């Protein structure tokens with residue numbers, strides 16, 4: 298530890314922000330605020346991380362408790378919420394009257410648990426989900442969604458805006474975590490569909506690189522339908538004006554046949570067809586594609 302690292306944070310400095318956890322994401326968050334000129338106090342379980350931040354005027358606290366008392370706002374970002382609980386629960390006294398923002402990925406039930414604990418100790422709590430990679434933090438591409446204490450969100454908005462575009466989803470603390478997995482789930486489906494399409498074309502000697510612009514066009518077209526789908530889902534009305542589920546179902550069998558004929562896995566298309574089959578069996582064959590929302594609400 299250098300002499301500057303001994304500059305421990307002991308008192309609450311106006312406008313300062315504390316970061317607990319300097320892994321890839323925690324480091325990017327602290328780095329961004331430091332670059333914006335915010336007094337920043339950092340703590341990490343192992344002291345091998347964050348030396349570059351200390352060199353740029355961040356203060357390294359000697360303990361997590363000391364880090365918390367250095368600022369009115371503490372942002373925690375660790376590998377998982379068990380680590381968050383282990384870290385903050387013994388420090389309830391230090392956190393009392395301050396704001397804790399948890400940017401660790403986790404489940405909505407974990408978020409509710411930490412939120413209940415915080416409420417019992419007069420700690421303002423916001424749960425956040427980072428929809429970005431570390432390199433994107435501080436850029437226009439980065440988004441972080443929050444749920445929980447709205448007053449804390451409003452009060453610390455200038456800090457949150459520096460990190461990423463902040464969106465408040467609601468007072469229920471689990472909403473950010475739920476949003477996180479919903480977005481990730483959608484992305485994994487799209488990426489797996491891309492891999493399936495690439496495997497299909499590759500079987501006919503078409504390589505993935507020239508195929509990509511065509512598939513990007515398909516994704517862009519699909520993106521353009523989402524707002525309309527959302528309106529239909531919210532209204533519960535699914536006109537089959539352009540094409541019906543029955544029409545989609547017939548095309549899905551072509552995908553299954555082509556996949557099988559080319560030695561490509563039929564797992565994804567069979568799953569797609571099974572969903573459409575159930576919808577048709579329920580009498581939705583002449584409805585628009587978005588009517589299949591019923592199969593996701595109650596898949597049995």
Ligand SMILES: NC(=O)c1ccc[n+]([C@@H]2O[C@H](COP(=O)([O-])OP(=O)(O)OC[C@H]3O[C@@H](n4cnc5c(N)ncnc54)[C@H](OP(=O)(O)O)[C@@H]3O)[C@@H](O)[C@H]2O)c1
Pocket residue numbers: 318319320321322323324341342343346374375376377379380381383384400401402403427428429430431
């Ligand atoms: N990286 C991304 O692209 C990304 C994107 C969105 C969300 N996130 C989320 O951000 C969170 C952090 O991810 P990351 O990429 O920064 O992970 P990481 O680089 O592996 O860092 C993990 C951090 O957690 C700390 N930690 C682990 N267990 C701990 C414990 N028991 N007590 C105290 N600290 C503990 C580590 O401390 P040590 O250094 O002492 O091990 C380290 O600071 C995760 O929840 C992740 O899902 C990450």
